[in-house]
Amino acid sequence: MSLLMRHDGAVTTSWHDFETAQPAFAETVTTRFAAFRHHVLATLRADGAPRTSGIETNFKLGELWLGSMPGARKADDLRRDPRFALSANPGPGTGMGGGDVRIAGFARWVDDPATMARFADAVSPPEPFDLFRVELTEVVRTTVDEAAGEIILTTWRPGHPALRVQRRS
Template sequence: MDAQNTDVIWGEFAAECDDLASRMQARFESHLHAVMATLRRDGSPRMSGMEAPIRDGHLWLGMEHTSMKAADLRRDPRFGLHSAPESGELQGGDARIEGEAVPADASELETFLRGHHHEIDDSTSMALFTARIARAVLVRVESRHLVVETWTPASGLVERRVA
């Protein structure tokens, strides 16, 4: 991402592109876990399973503060997030988010903890980030065509169909 970060939070993405955001949220919520890619110190990718709830206008990225993915995000905030595939048919789609993770401030942490479905005994052991979205992609199969919907803050929604 560039220094003039134009990435947006989930609520801004949903306000601009509600239908796509709703379908992507359904994909992320269809399974408890998603797969996040971060960058290791040497630049190679690290893939990690994690919960990534979407609520209160944010895509939340919460993890143990001592985890390697937290260390990766502190060093380089770029990430990719992938929904779990539902089947080989991709009827609901294959959702992906690219962006930057921003450490949550104290008020965001309180908001997250109030709505979290697991009891967290010690929030100091948690690293919590909010996602700034640079690109949202939903890929699905429709009538034997691959449909790729891509949204960016700069370009808006672009749909491609591949036979």
């Protein structure tokens, strides 16, 4: 696994490395995101306040990508401060299979024409677009085992095994 250590101490890795390290967990996460087209992205405004926005995600070419229309506030936020949190669309009601899935990390703005062309060939996004490649810091899945009366939290961070915690609900 290729781990990147940032100057602020955060450890990040690519989606591909997460898939390699935790294939079953990664499959659960991609399936959960594939269930709906739109998800919720949290970014940081210039004044440090949180901003939530709708977003579409793409798991292609071994990466997790976030795309945006140029000039969108979320894109401006990410270009200024790449920290983000991403929640899969919860769907109708609370019975969505797969549980609640969240990803956190850093969104790296892509300005390389060759990378943007490969992405456009794979996804056919509306153009023009801003593109961000995700560096993961955390993946979390929360489910409920109603029969056992437990909440189950599975958390993964780069360089560590997945941790599963069960709590009485």
